[in-house]
Amino acid sequence: MLVLVCVTAGCSKQEQGQTATVTSGDSSNTLVIGAYSVAKDAVGELLPKFQAEWKAKTGQTINFQESYEASGTQARAIVGGFEADVALLAMESDVDKLVKAKLVTADWKQTPNEGMITRSIVVLGTRAGNPLGIKDFQDLTKPGVKVLYPNPKTSGGAQWDINAIYGAGLKLSEEKEGKKDPAAAKAFLEEVHQNVESLDKSGRSSMAAFEYGVGDVIVTYENELLARIAKGVDYDIVVPKNTILIENPAVVVDKYADKHGNRELAEAFIAYLRTPEAQRIFAKHGFRSVDPDIFAETKESFPTPAGLFDINYLGGWDEVRKTLYSKRGVWYQVLAGL
Incomplete structure (x- = not known):
């Protein structure tokens, strides 16, 4: 120390x-x-x-x-x-x-x-010109797409990222089935995670890896990408239809x-x-x-996506900790391939 x-x-x-x-x-x-x-x-x-x-x-x-x-x-x-x-x-x-x-x-x-x-939203960052044509979270499940987000065990930003993807899965299940389907949301998160290139310690570390050339798409805070674009870095920002409000x-x-x-x-x-x-x-x-x-x-x-939701859509932080990040939660099941 x-x-x-x-x-x-x-x-x-x-x-x-x-x-x-x-x-x-x-x-x-x-x-x-x-x-x-x-x-x-x-x-x-x-x-x-x-x-x-x-x-x-x-x-x-x-x-x-x-x-x-x-x-x-x-x-x-x-x-x-x-x-x-x-x-x-x-x-x-x-x-x-x-x-x-x-x-x-x-x-x-x-x-x-x-x-x-402060507030932000979870967005997707791509290389200049969006060469893979990424339009939403669903595109992160396609074969060959290399995805970056940090490790939610160490990074609060990563938990927002995972919450956004899981919540987008719930939204998609509502559109198809008329109600939230946690199993479908978990399956959606699993599909995205299969394409993850690396789990970095923090949102800033994940962004540094992306800048170095790792990955095709980064799941990150909107503010991280806007700040870099303002400094002249050439990225595209993709705002998913369904994503979470960060506070x-x-x-x-x-x-x-x-x-x-x-x-x-x-x-x-x-x-x-x-x-x-x-x-x-x-x-x-x-x-x-x-x-x-x-x-x-x-x-x-700061555009407002049509399906923007907040942490309460997932039941609030107490429910999220229990459902996603407990020792037997969704995130750890995804990591373990269960």
């Missing part, structure tokens, strides 16, 4: 696989951030702006320590002793791990947008923020993430805003 100590104003950044820990000095001046890897670029732009705002408001110069990991890995690190003051994670169920460990209070959703700070939470890690004496700073940072300025920056990096006004400003960049 790499230990970094902030001793001057500014930011110290942690790459994937590393953890930051406050070990000495005035920790009330240092905000420790544990974030999921996909949020790294947006957070990197937001921190200096918040730093300047806090300086203007209080006269205090603050420091940052940042750790970026796959969401599930990040949550487990915080539970294991990484003393993050705030956590930006890929999904609600990773925050639930912090609640279970008594690091975050159970009422964390009693905040604007139920604790969510990403941010929370104060109560136990550690109180321990470090910086609850006010941590709460101010979370509040800043909901401001119009921050929401526009998130939108610039491809995220769908949780602010209705900012989303209205940017909606031309």
Whole structure:
């Protein structure tokens, strides 16, 4: 474990696989951030702006320590002793791990947008020109199509991907049979998974593999592809007819923020993430805003697919954990070929 100590104003950044820990000095001046890897670029732009705002408001110069990991890995690190003051994670169920460990209070959703700070959808990314003619999730089952998505054991983004494919299978069964058929949805997921080229640790790692040339199609966050296209990378985005709405939470890690004496700073940072300025920056990096006004400003960049569904279509996170990701759940049966 790499230990970094902030001793001057500014930011110290942690790459994937590393953890930051406050070990000495005035920790009330240092905000420790544990974030999921996909949020790294947006957070990197937001921190200096918040730093300047806090300086203007209080006269205090603050420091940052940042750790970026796959969401599930990040949550487990915080539970294991990484003393993050705030956590930006890929999904609600990773925050639930912090609640279970008594690091975050159970009422964390009693905040604007139920604790969510960004949204996205699961989409498909193809090589420039979409040479295989990919139009929907069904095309991922065709022979010879090489698919990428990360490992849901470590990646929150991967769980969104699997939820989207499984949910699309349920939608297809409804269209054919008039009701949800879990067996048909599982079979659909199995067909897609048979074409998976590799399971990477995080959404960011999966995207890096795709950029390196691995695979024909990547199942990923819309924002990941939009951010790369904005930087000049030539990909096509395919929006499936039936796909899931992604919602990403941010929370104060109560136990550690109180321990470090910086609850006010941590709460101010979370509040800043909901401001119009921050929401526009998130939108610039491809995220769908949780602010209705900012989303209205940017909606031309974010099409709404006809069959868009949210986690409640799958029964909510408790049901999803039991149905898909328990030791005998659908995902592990697919992995085992059962």
